[in-house]
Amino acid sequence: xxxxxxxxxxxxxxxxxxxxxxxxxxxxxxxxxxxxxxxxxxxxxxxxxxxxxxxxxxxxxxxxxxxxxxxxxxxxxxxxxxxxxxxxxxxxxxxxxxxxxxxxxxxxxxxxxxxxxxxxxxxxxxxxxxxxxxxxxxxxxxxxxxxxxxxxxxxxxxxxxxxxxxxxxxxxxxxxx
Amino acid sequence: xxxxxxxxxxxxxxxxxxxxxxxxxxxxxxxxxxxxxxxxxxxxxxxxxxxxxxxxxxxxxxxxxxxxxxxxxxxxxxxxxxxxxxxxxxxxxxxxxxxxxxxxxxxxxxxxxxxxxxxxxxxxxxxxxxxxxxxxxxxxxxxxxxxxxxxxxxxxxxxxxxxxxxxxxxxxxxxxxxxxxxxxxxxxxxxxxxxxxxxxxxxxxxxxxxxxxx
Numbered sequence: 095x096x097x098x099x100x101x102x103x104x105x106x107x108x109x110x111x112x113x114x115x116x117x118x119x120x121x122x123x124x125x126x127x128x129x130x131x132x133x134x135x136x137x138x139x140x141x142x143x144x145x146x147x148x149x150x151x152x153x154x155x156x157x158x159x160x161x162x163x164x165x166x167x168x169x170x171x172x173x174x175x176x177x178x179x180x181x182x183x184x185x186x187x188x189x190x191x192x193x194x195x196x197x198x199x200x201x202x203x204x205x206x207x208x209x210x211x212x213x214x215x216x217x218x219x220x221x222x223x224x225x226x227x228x229x230x231x232x233x234x235x236x237x238x239x240x241x242x243x244x245x246x247x248x249x250x251x252x253x254x255x256x257x258x259x260x261x262x263x264x265x266x267x268x269x270x271x
Numbered sequence: 272x273x274x275x276x277x278x279x280x281x282x283x284x285x286x287x288x289x290x291x292x293x294x295x296x297x298x299x300x301x302x303x304x305x306x307x308x309x310x311x312x313x314x315x316x317x318x319x320x321x322x323x324x325x326x327x328x329x330x331x332x333x334x335x336x337x338x339x340x341x342x343x344x345x346x347x348x349x350x351x352x353x354x355x356x357x358x359x360x361x362x363x364x365x366x367x368x369x370x371x372x373x374x375x376x377x378x379x380x381x382x383x384x385x386x387x388x389x390x391x392x393x394x395x396x397x398x399x400x401x402x403x404x405x406x407x408x409x410x411x412x413x414x415x416x417x418x419x420x421x422x423x424x425x426x427x428x429x430x431x432x433x434x435x436x437x438x439x440x441x442x443x444x445x446x447x448x449x450x451x452x453x454x455x456x457x458x459x460x461x462x463x464x465x466x467x468x469x470x471x472x473x474x475x476x477x478x479x480x481x482x483x484x485x
Contacts, residue, residue, distance in 0.1 A: 130351045131350040131351050253353045253355075262353040269308050
């Protein structure tokens with residue numbers, strides 16, 4: 095087992111997913127094999143530099159009266175500031191509902207590489223801050239996206255092989271053909 | 272401006288010395304989008320050179336693939352989908368490598384894969400039928416994989432048709448009327464060993480199919 099995440103992730107507007115054609119593995123219901131997006135829609139690439147990208151990304155158990163569920167916390171950083179950043183990125187993050195796909199450093203046999211957050215309930219902003227003197231962010235933004243009440247502890251994206259899944263992952267952010 | 276002019280040594284020198292024209296820059300950006308599936312930031316100098324080098328390498332190495340990627344796409348797979356092209360192969364279809372040929376392979380394997388496509392031509396089913404017929408013909412040896420026709424022994428056309436053959440032709444005619452594709456009909460008849468005195472083969476069934484359609 096290897097800890098940590100790769101630096102690249104993909105953030106998708108949850109409304110852009112064609113849920114009627116999402117397919118799961120026939121035997122493993124926490125493995126998504128295809129995550130089609132609506133025509134003309136694409137995901138957005140998130141790159142976090144440094145030794146511990148997406149530090150703080152965590153899943154925790156939430157006990158309920160009859161059923162326990164899971165909360166997912168995804169802190170993301172935006173190492174920039176300005177009118178376009180605030181208008182096009184921060185305001186969008188503040189009020190939208192998202193799905194985040196990250197790549198784990200632990201690949202398993204290929205099927206543990208890509209993990210999906212926000213598929214069931216959507217990731218929504220629960221915190222956002224712009225500290226002008228932050229040592230880590232140098233005046234950039236930090237936003238925490240949270241999904242509460244997810245029924246599964248982990249949801250993975252995998253089809254056939256790591257290479258095929260990586261190509262699928264890259265295709266989510268490809269420019270329109 | 273042509274592709275050859277864009278990837279020429281002179282143009283590359285101009286990009287290196289930041290003296291490229293707006294037309295050259297715009298053309299490079301649009302070709303990168305089509306061929307490499309990538310957006311280039313207008314503020315990133317390195318991106319221009321990286322893309323120019325990649326395009327030059329692809330153009331010189333695989334001209335056919337380059338031209339195919341430049342064409343207007345008839346088939347576009349939805350982002351987030353991946354279709355394996357053949358059981359056990361490492362070849363797969365994703366958004367960024369979707370060409371017409373690969374799309375036809377995926378659709379001929381399972382037509383319900385059509386739900387995974389963002390863009391499909393109106394006559395996609397007919398194109399898939401045609402593709403399947405071509406593949407069947409190649410397997411039969413009626414057609415070269417390179418597209419040339421193989422001459423069928425003309426004596427077979429003059430052989431008298433037995434009663435069993437007539438019955439088979441009649442069955443094929445009924446299957447055609449009920450909407451069965453050629454591939455399905457051939458698959459059905461391959462279950463039998465002989466029709467009359469003749470051993471069943473794909474080539475033979477294809478001939479009977481042609482006779483039934485006549």
